[in-house]
Amino acid sequence: MEPDDVTLMEGVRADREGAFEEFVERYQRRLYRLAHVYLRNHEDALDAVQETMIKIYVARRRYRPESHPFTWVSRILANHCIDRIRRRRSHPAESLEAVREESPGREPAPSGRWTDEAQRTQEGRELRRQVEQAMAGLPENQREVFVLRHFEEMSLAEIAAARGCALGTVKSSLHRAAAAVRDHLLRSGLLPGAAEGGTGSEE
Amino acid sequence: MREMGRECLWVRERLPLHHYAALEADERRRIETHLTACAPCAETWRATRAALQAVDAGSAFPREAEIDWERLARETVARARAVAADASVAPWWSPSFPLLARLAALVLAFVILGVGTVLVRRAPTPEGRGGAPHARGTEAEAVVSPRSMRRIREGLARQGAARYLLDSRALLIDLVQSPARCRRSGPEIDISLEKARSRDLLRRKNLYERDLQGLEDQRLATLLRQLESLLLQVSSFNDCVAVRQIRDLREEIEHRRILMRIDLYTGTLRGEGASA
Numbered sequence: 098m099e100p101d102d103v104t105l106m107e108g109v110r111a112d113r114e115g116a117f118e119e120f121v122e123r124y125q126r127r128l129y130r131l132a133h134v135y136l137r138n139h140e141d142a143l144d145a146v147q148e149t150m151i152k153i154y155v156a157r158r159r160y161r162p163e164s165h166p167f168t169w170v171s172r173i174l175a176n177h178c179i180d181r182i183r184r185r186r187s188h189p190a191e192s193l194e195a196v197r198e199e200s201p202g203r204e205p206a207p208s209g210r211w212t213d214e215a216q217r218t219q220e221g222r223e224l225r226r227q228v229e230q231a232m233a234g235l236p237e238n239q240r241e242v243f244v245l246r247h248f249e250e251m252s253l254a255e256i257a258a259a260r261g262c263a264l265g266t267v268k269s270s271l272h273r274a275a276a277a278v279r280d281h282l283l284r285s286g287l288l289p290g291a292a293e294g295g296t297g298s299e300e
Numbered sequence: 301m302r303e304m305g306r307e308c309l310w311v312r313e314r315l316p317l318h319h320y321a322a323l324e325a326d327e328r329r330r331i332e333t334h335l336t337a338c339a340p341c342a343e344t345w346r347a348t349r350a351a352l353q354a355v356d357a358g359s360a361f362p363r364e365a366e367i368d369w370e371r372l373a374r375e376t377v378a379r380a381r382a383v384a385a386d387a388s389v390a391p392w393w394s395p396s397f398p399l400l401a402r403l404a405a406l407v408l409a410f411v412i413l414g415v416g417t418v419l420v421r422r423a424p425t426p427e428g429r430g431g432a433p434h435a436r437g438t439e440a441e442a443v444v445s446p447r448s449m450r451r452i453r454e455g456l457a458r459q460g461a462a463r464y465l466l467d468s469r470a471l472l473i474d475l476v477q478s479p480a481r482c483r484r485s486g487p488e489i490d491i492s493l494e495k496a497r498s499r500d501l502l503r504r505k506n507l508y509e510r511d512l513q514g515l516e517d518q519r520l521a522t523l524l525r526q527l528e529s530l531l532l533q534v535s536s537f538n539d540c541v542a543v544r545q546i547r548d549l550r551e552e553i554e555h556r557r558i559l560m561r562i563d564l565y566t567g568t569l570r571g572e573g574a575s576a
Contacts, residue, residue, distance in 0.1 A: 117377060118377050121373045129367070133360075133361055139366075140464075147379065154384055246320055248361075271322060272322075275319065279316060288351055288354055
């Protein structure tokens with residue numbers, strides 16, 4: 098049976114054989130997605146995962162089992178990401194979001210060389226763009242809760258424990274985030290037949 | 301249109317949480333009962349589910365599928381252990397150090413301290429010395445020697461450079477092989493996504509440029525310069541470009557054998573990165 102997160106973290110702290118390997122395997126995807134929430138960039142998110150894991154290992158003996166390991170780990174990651182964002186600001190570059198928002202809609206060309214495959218790719222890209230926009234429009238705390246529930250399938254109680262906040266806060270963040278993402282996607286018209294129903298939840 | 305009742309409003313308000321099974325059992329039952337009897341709310345429920353199910357990881361994290369998680373985990377563990385090992389090398393005062401060596405180190409430390417004190421007292425005090433505090437280091441920097449941090453940074457820079465090269469390669473291939481036509485103008489090609497990716501890559505290159513200068517490889521430097529020039533070209537184009545511009549770009553890539561050279565260096569950099 099797999100150890101729970103607290104037991105696993107205690108194993109890492111006590112240098113139990115294989116514990117850190119298992120910890121990295123268990124957490125790296127979750128950390129990547131969370132880092133992506135902050136940094137909105139694949140490469141930066143990957144670097145953030147590695148650097149956070151290194152920090153965690155170096156500082157493993159400072160972990161106190163009173164808190165959920167994810168609370169500790171996610172704070173280290175968040176601090177790292179915030180530092181990274183500050184460094185970015187010292188290297189001025191055009192905002193990727195701004196560029197994306199400016200870019201016009203696309204459609205496949207009608208000639209024979211544009212296959213069904215290309216059309217599907219194009220639709221996929223458009224949906225991807227809309228999902229990115231929908232998620233980018235969420236406040237950070239809502240985005241974090243949404244990612245943890247939607248992609249990581251953590252229960253609300255687990256998220257509350259991990260973030261060190263009340264269950265009601267998690268619930269209301271999830272509600273707002275999910276409603277905003279849903280409304281954005283329905284407005285985009287990319288989900289055939291879904292827009293007509295409306296949601297009646299315009300708040 | 302039929303006016304929505306209070307029950308409908310109550311139900312619709314809770315549909316997103318219902319999708320995530322985040323409601324109490326009695327609320328869930330109440331919603332399910334209502335949905336079987338109210339067609340408009342059932343339609344809203346269907347739309348809610350369709351929208352939220354469309355948010356898959358592939359859309360939200362489009363490049364996650366490229367990650368080799370096992371390899372990443374192996375590299376991460378190896379790096380973390382290397383850093384921790386450097387940080388935990390037994391100091392000369394530790395009991396595990398031989399007694400004679402400890403005594404010798406102690407004497408040497410006193411000598412260095414004495415000489416250092418004399419030199420410092422004789423040296424003129426430069427303006428501002430000792431006044432400026434060090435920039436705040438990271439948690440790891442506080443416990444890891446500067447040499448180790450430099451080694452880690454160099455390793456990460458090499459790995460970053462390899463990824464930069466690979467991503468640039470993928471971008472150039474997308475650009476010349478899978479063009480999408482612009483919606484608003486006839487035969488032109490829409491490169492808005494590729495423009496955004498180019499800018500992103502240029503920004504990343506700036507971040508680790510200083511580390512890359514230490515690689516001292518003239519041919520790699522040339523490749524990076526040429527690649528930067530291509531990316532700058534792409535990022536300076538309009539969102540819709542003429543087919544001719546893409547053709548010119550392709551000719552330049554072929555002429556300079558950019559893709560082949562990237563393949564060559566990616567392997568080398570990754571090898572160095574792994575051994576760092």
